[in-house]
Amino acid sequence: MAQFTILVRFRIADGQLATFLPLMIENAQASRxxxxxxxRFDVLQPEDEKDCILLYEIYRDRAAFDAHCVSPHFKRFDAATKSMVAEKQVTVLELLAEP
Structure with missing residues (x-):
């Protein structure tokens, strides 16, 4: 089965980034x-968008991603940060070529 890759874009509510970011990093580390x-679980921030956090995640397959979504650490993260997120967009990516 092919890898399952997503890009998640969060826009964080005003004044919430300092609280959100450590929780996000903790979730990424627990996932790995x-x-x-x-x-792979990278936490990124665009240089010119300080209220934006991007996640680049690669899972062995769709089942591994589904398992992530029901993991205790993800559920804790999701509940703790729900009010901090102004917008969330998830994009499923297809790998077309590797270096």
Missing amino acids: REEPGCE
Whole structure:
């Protein structure tokens, strides 16, 4: 089965980034540490958008991503940050070529 890759874009509510970011980083680290199907989980910030956080995530397959979405650490993160997120967009990506 092919890898499952997503790009998640968060726009964080005014004044919430300092609280959101440590929770996001903790969630990313737990995903890599506790989920054998999580192959990559990068937390990024566009240089010119300080209220934006991007996630680049690669999972072994769709089932591994589905397992991530029901993991205890993800559920804690989601509940703790729901009010901090002004907007969230998830894009599923298809790998067309590797270097």
